[in-house]
Amino acid sequence: MKVNMLDLSEQYKVLKDEIIESLDSVMSSSQFILGDNVKKLESNVAEYSNTTNGIGVANGSDAIHIALQAAGIKTGDEVITTSFTFFATGGAIVRAGATPVYVDIDPITFNIDPTKIEAAITDKTKAIIPVHLYGQMADMEAIKAIADKYKIIIIEDAAQAIGSRQNGKTVGEIGTAATYSFFPTKNLGAYGDAGMIITNNDELAEQARVIRVHGSKPKYYHHVLGYNSRLDEMQAAILNVKFSHLEKWSDDRRRHAAVYTKLLNEKLSDVIQTPIVKEGNHHVFHQYTLRVPNRDDLQRFLKEQGIATMIYYPMPLHLQPVFEDLGYVEGDLLETEKAAKEAISLPMYPELPREHQEYVVKKIVEFYS
Structure with missing residues (x-):
């Protein structure tokens, strides 16, 4: 018997007609960049996460990086996180100009151990990035208590955890912001790269929207250094079909x-x-x-x-x-x-x-x- 780690073809068989119809609609509209499908997905995912803002970006790695930059993380800052995670978590911290500070994990859940965080805090610490590994949330209540005590922000890396909850609260409800990856293998996966930032912080959300379009607002006027990191309209159309499932x-x-x-x-x-x-x-x-x-x-x-x-x-x-x-x-x-x-x-x-x-x-x- 051959057993695959993942078989996306079975999912596609069920959704094929809907997906083809959605892609045809995008092609017919000729609206390919930050159009109605992106807006719909941003709204749906934000509401699903009990947050007020969804900001679609090119991938999950950019989502972490842009969230950090939008939150004001800069060169010389330190960000505490787990070492037991995909490279994007640490890489995004460095790309934002900050220094990752790694602490140990809870051996039961594989997630960051809150009891190890406080000892790692210095006067340079500006953020904590808990990673909700494998689909289970880290101990957010304990992490939030520490963050509040030291007045530092929380960016939840929820690349693997869309739909995860803890004591009735969803990913993104407790932290300052959270980030999703829609890489094809994820629980909600695109047919290419895609990602999103969700947050209840309107100021952070607006800054993230500016950063994802080269730091431009209004168009062709640049007050911050941004990137080309827009969620693709066609990927958004596919994700909208999948979202209901x-x-x-x-x-x-x-x-x-x-x-x-x-x-x-x-x-x-x-x-x-x-x-x-x-x-x-x-x-x-x-x-x-x-x-x-x-x-x-x-x-x-x-x-x-x-x-x-x-x-x-x-x-x-x-x-x-x-x-x-x-x-x-x-x-x-x-x-x-x-x-x-x-x-x-x-x-x-x-x-x-x-x-x-x-x-x-x-x-x-x-x-x-």
Whole structure:
């Protein structure tokens, strides 16, 4: 049996007619830049996130960068974040002129550990970027308490967590702003690059809108240094079709996660750690990620059995060569480094067949027995 990590073709089969119709509508309108589809998506995603502003940008990486710049982060500032994340989080901080300060993670959720944040705060600290990894929100109440105490902002990196909630509050409600990626593999994915900033801060939102069009307002008059980072109208049209299905897809992911957890815990509860959802959290399972011994050997074995897996992430940001000048060394963030050696993500997408899940679990059990 061949089990893909993700199969977008199944989703397209269901949505094909709607998507083609939406793209034809864009072509017929000849409105390709920041048109009605972008406005509709911005409005829908902002409302879905219980925020008042959505600012569509070219990709999720730009969303973080522009949100930081719009919030006033500049050269000489420090931004506290997690090292156990995709490169875009740290890269955006540096591109905004600031210095990333990495702290360790909670070994249960893989998210930033709030108990480690306060010790990392200096008089240069201006922001915290929690990353809601794999689809589960970080402990935002604890992070917000720290941010309020020290009067620093929160930019939530929610690239993997659209639809995630914590104690009834959505991504973006608690922080100063939040950012989404609509990369094709995401829970709400475009057919190319796309991203968005959401916020209840009208001033930040307006600044972000100016930055995404070369810092121009009015047109051809530039008071800030901006970028060409506009959400494409055709990608917005595709995302508008998909948006109405997002809640169902999230529910499907949660059901698949429950199947994996039940089957794996029946056989291997003393060997591996299945995902733990913290009380009050609504996990949308962008990834279903295990902690396992002999991770690399398991991945090789599963590949031989036709099963795709992914490792998110094999090298933490604080040990990346590009950040060598920050002075981190192995051993500085022990939980992060341990997770980088133990985490493995299994196939996960809304249309994932039950028999594929059973086969995956059967082969994992076979490996450890």
